[in-house]
Amino acid sequence: MENDLERITTIVRNLFDEYEGPVTPMLSARDVAQWNSLLNVQFLVLVEKEFGIQFSSRQVAQFKNIGELMAALQAKRTPQ
Amino acid sequence: MNIRVGNVATRKFVVDAATMQWFREVAQDTSRIHCDAAYARSRGFDGPVVYGGIMLAHLSHLLGMCIPGENGASVAWSINYHNPLYVDEPAEIFLEVTYVSPGTGIVESRFSIRAGEKEVATGTAQSVVPLDEIGA
Numbered sequence: 001m002e003n004d005l006e007r008i009t010t011i012v013r014n015l016f017d018e019y020e021g022p023v024t025p026m027l028s029a030r031d032v033a034q035w036n037s038l039l040n041v042q043f044l045v046l047v048e049k050e051f052g053i054q055f056s057s058r059q060v061a062q063f064k065n066i067g068e069l070m071a072a073l074q075a076k077r078t079p080q
Numbered sequence: 081m082n083i084r085v086g087n088v089a090t091r092k093f094v095v096d097a098a099t100m101q102w103f104r105e106v107a108q109d110t111s112r113i114h115c116d117a118a119y120a121r122s123r124g125f126d127g128p129v130v131y132g133g134i135m136l137a138h139l140s141h142l143l144g145m146c147i148p149g150e151n152g153a154s155v156a157w158s159i160n161y162h163n164p165l166y167v168d169e170p171a172e173i174f175l176e177v178t179y180v181s182p183g184t185g186i187v188e189s190r191f192s193i194r195a196g197e198k199e200v201a202t203g204t205a206q207s208v209v210p211l212d213e214i215g216a
Contacts, residue, residue, distance in 0.1 A: 038155060041184040041208055048181055055183035057211050 025067030159203035
């Protein structure tokens with residue numbers, strides 16, 4: 001999970017390049033001025049490609065912060 | 081439309097002097113490499129070089145009319161110019177879908193512009209489309 005956060009942090013830093021605050025599981029679009037709906041889908045696609053997974057439209061609509069994103073990544077790794 | 085990785089679209093085009101003049105007026109770009117044949121030749125080119133913006137207009141056509149089509153919206157483009165395209169030189173732009181994200185509606189493509197064997201430019205484009213237009 002810690003490594004996941006590092007990888008997501010790299011994406012956040014590159015995409016939201018004006019944001020200089022901490023990247024924690026609690027970080028959400030409300031905390032980042034650049035994080036609008038258009039950049040949100042770009043962000044999620046970068047995460048998909050970084051981790052080699054794809055989110056469902058339902059998941060995309062439900063993510064509230066980085067922590068929920070990380071939990072979804074973890075769930076996709078866990079055999080059902 | 082059911083957009084999938086590997087979908088392709090192409091468009092042939094020729095940029096003539098009238099189009100160059102039109103773009104010059106729209107962009108108000110009179111840089112000599114595009115307008116002054118003698119200057120362009122002195123810089124090692126065969127003649128005035130076609131504006132990159134005109135080539136991007138043809139990319140716009142492929143994205144808006146073919147893939148992803150009329151319901152898409154561009155999010156990001158990038159282009160690298162490798163060789164000059166000259167006025168009245170036949171060219172073709174080729175676009176291929178490289179990634180689709182059913183959850184977000186993002187479609188990514190790469191494109192290349194060629195004039196015969198010459199590679200004029202390459203680049204990428206990212207669009208967002210209604211979710212029901214992406215193939216499973």
